[in-house]
Each structure stands twice: as structure tokens, then as C-alpha cells.
Amino acid sequence: MHDQLKPIQIGTHIFPSNAFLAPLSGITDKSFRTIAARYGAGMVVSEMIASAALTNGHADMARRLGRPERLPNIIQLAGCEGRWMAEGAKIAEDSGADIIDINMGCPSKRVTNGYAGSALMRVPDKAQSLIESVLGATSLPVTLKMRLGWNDDCINSPEIAQDAAKAGIQMITIHGRTRQQFYKGAAKWSPVRDVVEAVDVPVVVNGDIVDIATAKRALELSGAAAVMIGRGAQGQPWLLGQVGAALHGNPVPATPALKERQNLMKEHYSLMMEEYGTALGVRCARKHLGWYMDVLALEFTIPKAARAALLTQGNALQVPALIDQLFDQLVEVAA
Ligand SMILES: Cc1cc2nc3c(=O)[nH]c(=O)nc-3n(C[C@H](O)[C@H](O)[C@H](O)COP(=O)(O)O)c2cc1C
Known part of the structure; x- marks a missing residue:
């Protein structure tokens, strides 16, 4: 099954493999994304950029716009107000970004208290209007990353995904945890299937994928189009290339000597x-x-x-x- 994985296309960009590097604040900077891309990551995403801080000229947010080598520059924006998100998207576009990703997965209290990150999943109407603000502000393709839901009683990622895809979102990544789990417990890959079935755009499964075996299992259980790996790539950026090769049925590159x-x-x-x-x-x-x-x-x-x-x-x-x-x-x- 896995060697029949289709290449993901977003706008005019066709990605070389279906094993992606997850956005990790403080980690997936331009340097790490450049190295991961060289070792075969199929897609890399910037650290989350707070849209209001970017608009206000915050130097560290501007640094995060840095372009990695080899792969499209996907800039992830977070925020709780449509006007800042729209402004942030324009700044990213002007800086040469290729794709905008919206963060609706961050559980941090600092981010969720202002109804940004995963808090948006509690208020789907607000989430949708924020998505529309970004789509209306940029001509770049826009993607979305979120969790399964706010908590076990509110697993609403399929509905949010459906509305987002209708509005024009071109790819959706699901971290298989709820906001209330933070990073505790195991990520669940099976519920991601409900999102896959709800939308026609590619869905990416994320959470606790650390090697070829877990990548294959996550794809099998979720029916997703690609995997996204975060913490598992720390200290071993070549893992993305190895997982990607295995999923596509290609020879797996050796771990570097x-x-x-x-x-x-x-x-x-x-x-x-x-x-x-x-x-x-x-x-x-x-x-x-x-x-x-x-x-x-x-x-x-x-x-x-x-x-x-x-x-x-x-x-x-x-x-x-x-x-x-x-x-x-x-x-x-x-x-
Ligand atoms: C230190 C750290 C920073 C993160 N920063 C971001 C971020 O900036 N944007 C985002 O969407 N997710 C962020 N995440 C979540 C990851 O992208 C990913 O969804 C999560 O770690 C689960 O995947 P993993 O088990 O492969 O690491 C972060 C996670 C960690 C541990």
C-alpha cells in the first residue's frame, strides 16, 4: 500500500516524499530545516510565528521567516485575530514564502488564552473566520495544522477540516491528541481517519511517529496521505529521508557514518x-x-x-x- 503513496501537490509545488518535518518552535529554524531537507525530508515547516508580533516587527519572528534550502518555504502563522493573521500572511508572502500554514494545534496557555493555537478548536466559527481572513489576504496556498479536538468530549477536527477545505485550505495535518492532553498519553492515529473521510484535500498524520514502523502503522490506521515527524527527528535529521524512502518502497539510505x-x-x-x-x-x-x-x-x-x-x-x-x-x-x- 505505502509504495503507492501519491506525491503531495500544493499549488504548483510537488513534494519529493511523504515524510514531513513538523514545525517545532525553537527547533525547526532555517538551519535545521535546511539540513532535514538535504537528508530527504519531503516537506519542512517553519517554527510558529506569532502574527501580531511579526506585524510589530519582532526580530525573532522575522528570523523565523528564513528560507531553507531545496524545499518550498512554508511559514506557519499563529494568532487570535483575523486582521493580524491577514497582515502576517502578507508579510510572509512579501518575504518570499511559498505556502502559509495556520497553527491551530498549539496547546500553550500563552497561545490558547487568546484563542489562538488549539483554543480555536473550541470556537469553530472563530477558527473559520480566521482561516478566511488568511485566505483572503494572500494569493499563496494555505494549509492548516490542528489537533483531534479540544478534549475527548469535543473531537471536532472532521467538521473544522470540512469547513476549512470548503473555504480553500489545501492540506490538513492532524496531531492525534486533544488540546487537553497537551503532550501526555499516546497519540491516536485511528481517529485521524474521520478527517481523511471528511475532506478531499490531503490529510497528514502526526504524533509519536519515530521510525519506519510507526510511520507505516500511523498511515495504515489513519488512511492519511503522509506522515509528519517532529521530536523523533531531533538529533537525527536523516530519519525523514529514511522513513520517506521506506514508505515509497525505495531503498532506505544508511544512517550517516x-x-x-x-x-x-x-x-x-x-x-x-x-x-x-x-x-x-x-x-x-x-x-x-x-x-x-x-x-x-x-x-x-x-x-x-x-x-x-x-x-x-x-x-x-x-x-x-x-x-x-x-x-x-x-x-x-x-x-
Ligand atoms: C518543543 C515543541 C515545539 C513545538 N512547536 C510547534 C509549532 O511551532 N507549531 C506547531 O504547529 N506545532 C508545534 N509543536 C507540535 C509538533 O509540531 C507536533 O505536532 C507534536 O510534537 C507531535 O509530533 P511528534 O510526536 O512527532 O513530535 C511543537 C512541539 C514541541 C514538542
Whole structure:
């Protein structure tokens, strides 16, 4: 079944595989999206951009508009007022974005208190008017990401999806949890099928997909057109290419050899210094360094001191040498 997956087309963009990188605030910046795209991600989405802050010229929101290499620039907007969302969409379009994605899945209290993110799912009329504001403000294709519903008594994603698709939304991603679950419990993939059956546009299944097996199972249970992977790609951006190849029935690329991972860590670091500047970049990059090491630690013992040195170094110029030293000290874990 999976090797018959159809390529997803949104507007004029045809995506190279059906394994997508999820938007993760603070993580899927331009640097990470560029690397994920190089390793075969079929689609990458920006970090959520608060539309009002973007309109007010907030520097970090403007940074989030950065274009990744190789793939279309999909800019995700969040907000609770149609006029800000419309304004944000125009700014994104003017900056060269290719597609706008609307965030209706974020459970954060800061976001939901203002009826943005997943809180919009409690007020479907407001959600619909916000969607229409964005569609009316831009000539770009618009997609939507949401959860199954607000809570177990309010699983309304099929209805919201239907209205959104009627209005012109071109793809819908469903994170298989409710807002009230936050990130707790397991994501449910079967209820996503109700959304698939409700609309004619492609539906993407998301939540707790971490490898080829879970990607296949999520597709089977949901009947979705593609999978979206977030946390599972942290420290291993090549996972998207591997999952995509497996779903399409192609040979699965090998996990990069150690030397390549060493170079990748250094390159990722240097891309982040460019994107953020070193003062902020040093701090933002630590989580990625930690995740790369967590993935390495599945196969190798990493001396505690080498790990700590890398995660506490405050001078960006010293970090590449520390990465080299770390790889020199790896000891293979006995099988
Ligand atoms: C740290 C973090 C940041 C996130 N930021 C966003 C975001 O900016 N926009 C969004 O739509 N979802 C965001 N999400 C939700 C993810 O896109 C995804 O729906 C969720 O993590 C489930 O997928 P996963 O299990 O593959 O990570 C975030 C999740 C996490 C853990």
C-alpha cells in the first residue's frame, strides 16, 4: 500500500516524499530545516510565528521567516485575530514564502488564552473566520495544522477540516491528541481517519511517529496521505529521508557514518551561528548538540567530561574542536 503513496501537490509545488518535518518552535529554524531537507525530508515547516508580533516587527519572528534550502518555504502563522493573521500572511508572502500554514494545534496557555493555537478548536466559527481572513489576504496556498479536538468530549477536527477545505485550505495535518492532553498519553492515529473521510484535500498524520514502523502503522490506521515527524527527528535529521524512502518502497539510505555525523554537527553549529549570531546562537545550539549526542549514545559511550565540555562552552569558536575531540573519544558499546 505505502509504495503507492501519491506525491503531495500544493499549488504548483510537488513534494519529493511523504515524510514531513513538523514545525517545532525553537527547533525547526532555517538551519535545521535546511539540513532535514538535504537528508530527504519531503516537506519542512517553519517554527510558529506569532502574527501580531511579526506585524510589530519582532526580530525573532522575522528570523523565523528564513528560507531553507531545496524545499518550498512554508511559514506557519499563529494568532487570535483575523486582521493580524491577514497582515502576517502578507508579510510572509512579501518575504518570499511559498505556502502559509495556520497553527491551530498549539496547546500553550500563552497561545490558547487568546484563542489562538488549539483554543480555536473550541470556537469553530472563530477558527473559520480566521482561516478566511488568511485566505483572503494572500494569493499563496494555505494549509492548516490542528489537533483531534479540544478534549475527548469535543473531537471536532472532521467538521473544522470540512469547513476549512470548503473555504480553500489545501492540506490538513492532524496531531492525534486533544488540546487537553497537551503532550501526555499516546497519540491516536485511528481517529485521524474521520478527517481523511471528511475532506478531499490531503490529510497528514502526526504524533509519536519515530521510525519506519510507526510511520507505516500511523498511515495504515489513519488512511492519511503522509506522515509528519517532529521530536523523533531531533538529533537525527536523516530519519525523514529514511522513513520517506521506506514508505515509497525505495531503498532506505544508511544512517550517516560517524565521520559524516561529525561534519554534520559542525556544519549545523556553524549554520546556527550564522542564523542567530554567536551570542544567542551558542545557547540555542546546545539542545541540538545534546540531541546529536543522545543519538550517538545509543551506540557509543560518550565520556561525561566530553559531553559536559561541549554543552557548557561559551565561545563558539572552540566548539568545532570540542566536537572533533568528542568523536575521538567515542567507545563502541559492546553488543
Ligand atoms: C518543543 C515543541 C515545539 C513545538 N512547536 C510547534 C509549532 O511551532 N507549531 C506547531 O504547529 N506545532 C508545534 N509543536 C507540535 C509538533 O509540531 C507536533 O505536532 C507534536 O510534537 C507531535 O509530533 P511528534 O510526536 O512527532 O513530535 C511543537 C512541539 C514541541 C514538542
